[in-house]
């Protein structure tokens with residue numbers, strides 16, 4: 001049975017039982033704790049926690065969620081059941097059916113015959129586990145379903161109690177396993193061997209809420225959830241593996257074609273040896289994961305999701321290389337995996353070109369890295385051999401890895417080829433040190449984000465009402481005060497505090513727009529709001545400084561957003577939407593938004609695009625943006641369901657939850673329609689002028705446009721104009737001619753510099769020749785020597801020496817010239833005429849007699865030699881020694 005059909009049967013089974021079929025959410029949800037969606041229940045979290053009412057008529061839903069787990073990336077291919085990308089099929093009940101419903105639904109789908117829509121598994125081969133004291137679940141398995149007691153095993157918290165690993169819903173679980181037979185391992189059920197007994201489905205009885213803690217079994221249970229819920233997850237890939245009768249997930253219908261393609265490209269054979277098999281599986285697994293996360297908007301980078309993508313792509317390239325590929329492979333792998341995945345994910349079809357571009361750009365860059373790393377390796381290896389050693393130092397291997405991204409196994413492989421060893425212990429030690437540093441960094445970063453428990457009561461029971469789309473000033477009640485991270489009942493002048501109100505007119509930072517600034521007052525007391533952040537999407541925390549007087553819990557304050565701030569913030573945010581729309585008009589729909597930031601007067605917009613924009617494209621984007629301003633379109637905001645918004649053609653970034661009511665901001669009808677909670681102008685003309693500052697790369701595959709809006713845009717243009725006017729006046733030319741004039745001036749300047757240089761040389765020759773002293777030695781050889789003043793370069797010495805030598809033509813003459821420079825260097829030149837050479841003079845030998853006196857180095861041919869010394873004091877003696885040597889010829 002093909003994977004696509006396994007998916008369809010699952011959905012059909014649960015829709016028939018009244019579940020609403022919900023499409024998979026994007027892999028990237030707006031949760032700082034989660035790099036990627038890693039379970040089917042993630043998008044439903046607010047319903048489990050009782051924060052939102054599930055929008056499903058029967059209170060039940062089913063989905064097949066795209067999931068990525070990269071924690072075990074090193075395990076891929078070594079064990080045969082790890083996929084970094086997988087599809088989790090699930091059914092969910094929000095306060096409706098509980099254990100019995102979940103168990104019987106799963107059982108009937110697994111064991112119903114194929115021609116009745118099921119998967120047709122042999123009931124005799126199925127084993128289950130339940131949580132230690134979960135008699136209720138064990139009882140249902142035994143007495144309602146009829147599984148013999150010996151195939152029901154009880155396991156502890158680490159195995160049969162599920163949570164997201166972070167605070168959130170959790171509960172005991174029951175896992176369903178399939179016995180693959182004795183050739184896969186020992187008997188004794190899943191408690192004994194989870195390779196022979198393959199886990200296929202996890203039923204979680206979600207009824208508790210977990211607090212902070214670590215690992216699978218070391219956390220606090222905060223209490224029961226408002227309702228008893230069901231969350232199940234069936235591994236689509238594992239079912240495919242069993243139903244297709246293949247050995248492991250990498251050989252199922254969606255991944256096997258990539259292995260075949262890898263065989264074709266590398267010439268290696270799958271199944272020939274374990275080492276190579278791991279590489280084939282890495283290629284298949286990672287190609288799919290990389291493709292799916294690029295599809296959802298990730299580009300390679302050095303942090304977070306971008307880094308994971310980079311790692312995946314590099315591991316593919318490296319594995320292909322180790323299998324014997326010599327050229328590029330990425331395009332073929334991506335094409336193959338896109339072909340197999342498109343039937344289940346039709347949106348791939350519209351994104352093929354973009355996916356290829358992102359993947360191939362990274363491949364090109366990494367192959368270059370490999371090349372430069374290889375060069376460095378060869379130099380290092382040569383040096384080691386020259387020194388008579390046989391081991392590449394740990395520090396060298398680490399430098400290759402750290403600076404050139406050169407993986408250690410390539411270093412090992414190349415070292416082996418060169419007959420060298422590698423100090424892997426030293427390397428490991430440096431790596432461990434680096435990891436420890438990175439861990440400390442990320443913990444420090446995370447702490448600031450995630451220790452939010454102090455706000456929990458307000459988030460749950462007193463979320464802030466936002467009333468600031470229309471009003472800037474309101475009377476609000478102070479329901480919370482914090483100082484130094486602790487709850488307090490009053491605050492006084494001079495302190496930095498956090499204020500929580502029942503309702504706020506302040507916009508809290510979200511969707512790229514930074515938080516409003518303004519004041520809160522009560523009588524003579526005043527505090528200034530410096531920032532507003534949202535906690536748990538529901539609570540507005542105003543970070544502020546008390547300037548005069550004091551405030552207490554229960555006060556009614558006048559909370560007022562600074563109108564000038566908000567005015568300019570609106571302009572900047574609306575301008576961001578216009579630039580986004582203009583950009584897509586000019587570059588096409590593949591320029592996907594990757595992020596944005598806007599604050600009064602300024603905005604930046606990041607997008608995925610691999611080429612630098614031309615000046616013409618930028619000009620065009622700016623023009624379209626300002627035309628949209630000029631069109632004076634009304635800006636409309638519409639509240640509707642996510643589905644409706646998508647039908648309208650609204651552009652959604654990642655992370656909207658299914659079923660949410662969303663806000664669509666529309667400017668100029670289809671021109672710009674985006675899901676957005678930000679504050680906007682009422683008419684596009686209120687944005688004022690928008691000027692693009694420039695465009696730049698922010699890491700591979702992503703670029704950034706920066707712009708000014710409103711009065712700041714005007715000020716920027718005005719400053720530029722003043723600058724040009726200043727240039728025009730300095731050049732005494734109309735401003736339109738400034739560029740030409742500067743070009744002319746540059747040319748003239750270059751010519752003038754050349755003339756000066758020629759004059760200097762002529763002067764030098766004239767002066768230099770005057771300085772040369774000629775001595776006729778008793779043996780008939782003439783020595784012409786001089787020490788030239790500071791500023792005379794080695795090049796000058798050569799010119800002068802040639803000139804003096806010309807003057808000596810026809811006689812046996814030797815020229816000795818040096819200069820004593822202020823930086824302590826002593827450049828020198830020795831030249832000998834033909835006749836002198838005939839007498840046995842040799843400029844190269846003469847240099848050698850001079851060198852010891854001036855700590856010099858250098859040499860050359862019989863007619864001309866040169867060098868440089870570092871001891872000017874030795875010059876007179878050195879020249880004399882040279883002269884004495886010539887006298888002996």
Ligand code: SER
Pocket residue numbers: 038039040041090162202203204231232233234
């Ligand atoms: N949340 C559970 C899991 O991820 C079941 O869906 O395994």
